[in-house]
Amino acid sequence: MPISEVIDRARSQGRAVLTEVESKQVLHDAGIPVAMAEVASTAVDAIAVADRLGYPVVLKILSPDIAHKSDAGGVKVGPNSAQEVQDAFAEIMAAVKSRQPDARIEGVAVQKMAATGTEVIIGMSKDPQFGPVMMFGLGGIFVEVLKDVAFRIVPLEPRDAREMIREIKGFPVLEGVRGQDPADLEALEGLILKVSEFVEAHPEIEELDLNPVFAYKDGVIAVDARIVVGS
Numbered sequence: 001m002p003i004s005e006v007i008d009r010a011r012s013q014g015r016a017v018l019t020e021v022e023s024k025q026v027l028h029d030a031g032i033p034v035a036m037a038e039v040a041s042t043a044v045d046a047i048a049v050a051d052r053l054g055y056p057v058v059l060k061i062l063s064p065d066i067a068h069k070s071d072a073g074g075v076k077v078g079p080n081s082a083q084e085v086q087d088a089f090a091e092i093m094a095a096v097k098s099r100q101p102d103a104r105i106e107g108v109a110v111q112k113m114a115a116t117g118t119e120v121i122i123g124m125s126k127d128p129q130f131g132p133v134m135m136f137g138l139g140g141i142f143v144e145v146l147k148d149v150a151f152r153i154v155p156l157e158p159r160d161a162r163e164m165i166r167e168i169k170g171f172p173v174l175e176g177v178r179g180q181d182p183a184d185l186e187a188l189e190g191l192i193l194k195v196s197e198f199v200e201a202h203p204e205i206e207e208l209d210l211n212p213v214f215a216y217k218d219g220v221i222a223v224d225a226r227i228v229v230g231s
């Protein structure tokens with residue numbers, strides 16, 4: 001489904017936030033590397049999707065009322081068989097119902113489990129003065145506690161992407177520390193530029209978050225995605 005239709009459908013349902021499945025689909029169509037996710041409304045559906053994608057997989061709650069899926073008990077990483085998918089589905093539903101009993105639930109998003117990489121965050125938000133602004137940082141405590149992030153105004157030039165990556169204090173982590181693999185900086189630069197082009201081409205996008213992106217020695221992949229559109 002083209003992005004315009006995905007957005008129209010969300011709006012007609014009174015939603016400004018695209019689901020993870022919708023967000024990843026439109027990003028994938030724009031050539032941005034994501035762990036594609038499929039909707040499964042029952043455990044049986046989830047197993048069918050997992051069988052098709054291949055194990056291990058990740059299951060995540062799909063609800064228009066839940067933004068922080070892990071906090072709601074809504075993420076299971078690594079189910080490695082049909083039985084484990086069935087158990088994970090039941091555990092997610094039980095956890096979410098006890099923590100957010102009023103949330104509307106559409107099922108789960110099923111996706112392949114990606115190998116662990118260095119977690120980074122790429123985002124776009126709109127500044128009242130400057131318009132769309134791209135953000136880059138390392139994941140986890142680096143962004144949440146240390147606010148170690150870099151910003152650039154859209155549209156970005158290649159050197160903006162290069163500089164953003166290098167100006168965060170955590171940059172040495174991306175160069176590889178304590179025997180950890182260095183991150184593929186060229187692929188990260190390419191990803192930042194692609195996202196900048198994507199939001200420039202779609203001014204109806206108000207906010208975009210890839211949190212996290214896994215960066216590897218070779219390549220990068222966004223494993224969570226969230227897009228907010230204007231009304």
Ligand code: ADP
Nearest residue numbers: 035058067068069070112113114211212223224
């Ligand atoms: P939320 O941010 O809403 O809590 P995420 O989709 O970011 O949920 O998932 C939580 C964590 O699970 C991620 O930070 C990541 O470490 C891990 N994760 C999510 N999707 C995948 C995936 N496809 N492969 C491997 N790990 C994943």
Ligand code: MG
Nearest residue numbers: 211212224225
């Ligand atoms: Mg996330």
